[in-house]
Amino acid sequence: MSAVDVYLADLRAAIPGPSWTRRDLLREAGDHLEDATAAYTAAGYTTAEAEALALRDFGSVDDIAPGFRDTVAIDAARRTAILLVLVMIPQAFLWDGGIDLGASAHSVAPDSGLFHVLDIVIAYVGTAGTVGAVIALAVTAIGQRWLPVGRRTARLTATWSLATAMVVPIIGFTMLVLTGGLTVILALCALAFMAAPFALVALSAQRTLAAC
Amino acid sequence: MKADALRGHLDSLILAVVEKQPLHGYAIIEALSARSGGELDLPTGTIYPALRRLEKAGYLDSSWSEVGGRKRRTYELSSAGRNALAAHRQEWRTFAKVVSGVLGEA
Numbered sequence: 001m002s003a004v005d006v007y008l009a010d011l012r013a014a015i016p017g018p019s020w021t022r023r024d025l026l027r028e029a030g031d032h033l034e035d036a037t038a039a040y041t042a043a044g045y046t047t048a049e050a051e052a053l054a055l056r057d058f059g060s061v062d063d064i065a066p067g068f069r070d071t072v073a074i075d076a077a078r079r080t081a082i083l084l085v086l087v088m089i090p091q092a093f094l095w096d097g098g099i100d101l102g103a104s105a106h107s108v109a110p111d112s113g114l115f116h117v118l119d120i121v122i123a124y125v126g127t128a129g130t131v132g133a134v135i136a137l138a139v140t141a142i143g144q145r146w147l148p149v150g151r152r153t154a155r156l157t158a159t160w161s162l163a164t165a166m167v168v169p170i171i172g173f174t175m176l177v178l179t180g181g182l183t184v185i186l187a188l189c190a191l192a193f194m195a196a197p198f199a200l201v202a203l204s205a206q207r208t209l210a211a212c
Numbered sequence: 213m214k215a216d217a218l219r220g221h222l223d224s225l226i227l228a229v230v231e232k233q234p235l236h237g238y239a240i241i242e243a244l245s246a247r248s249g250g251e252l253d254l255p256t257g258t259i260y261p262a263l264r265r266l267e268k269a270g271y272l273d274s275s276w277s278e279v280g281g282r283k284r285r286t287y288e289l290s291s292a293g294r295n296a297l298a299a300h301r302q303e304w305r306t307f308a309k310v311v312s313g314v315l316g317e318a
Contacts, residue, residue: 031284032256057256059255063255070260071261143269144268
């Protein structure tokens with residue numbers, strides 16, 4: 001195992017989180033070190049000397065890893081925000097619009113104080129979740145022109161997404177149960193259109209947190 | 213010149229070296245070193261997070277292309293990056309003129 005291989009393995013170990021961005025970054029780092037080693041070898045150094053010089057120029061793992069970690073975490077946060085937006089947008093259509101799952105369970109909303117409270121809460125939580133995801137999406141992309149975006153932003157995005165992904169389905173299922181008209185078909189619809197998509201958001205948020 | 217002194221300027225320096233043609237990471241480092249007369253002293257590994265940040269900010273476009281028989285991610289200036297570079301150049305000229313006007317009086 002060459003010194004460059006050892007270095008790249010150490011760098012990989014120092015960057016937790018989703019593998020796709022990390023893989024790209026490490027590939028670029030590997031290409032760079034290969035080029036730098038070749039340049040030093042062409043200048044007359046032995047392979048071992050050339051690798052040592054290339055690694056010295058590149059920077060120690062302690063110096064380089066924080067920047068790579070920020071990049072991986074921000075990319076993961078951006079993906080989570082995109083996913084949350086994509087999952088949230090059809091929810092209004094599913095519940096209040098064309099499909100109207102709530103009315104399918106019961107044509108008239110139950111005369112329950114809890115149901116009405118949850119109806120208001122889910123509207124606010126849904127709106128806040130969507131707006132937060134759109135802001136996070138903007139900040140982790142074009143927002144980097146003006147704002148210092150790092151792991152703190154990624155952590156905030158992931159926490160926000162995770163909370164939304166847990167609260168909305170719990171309230172949604174509770175409301176369906178409160179209608180008193182929950183059938184197997186409706187339960188399966190809720191699983192397919194609500195629980196499964198939000199589970200993906202939660203998984204993505206957890207991966208983002210792991211990268212922070 | 214140390215990395216601390218470059219803070220806030222690295223992004224513009226990167227945009228400047230890819231202004232004329234798309235370059236991959238190592239070539240960008242080489243161009244930075246050549247155009248600074250070897251005075252830039254920063255760990256070369258720090259360039260990759262900066263490149264990714266500039267790409268996500270819309271200042272650079274990247275694509276994988278074959279360079280020297282190997283697949284490399286190459287970066288080129290986007291139109292937004294070109295505008296940002298022009299704006300930074302103007303700011304820098306004004307800043308340099310002001311500072312030179314004061315420091316040059318010794």
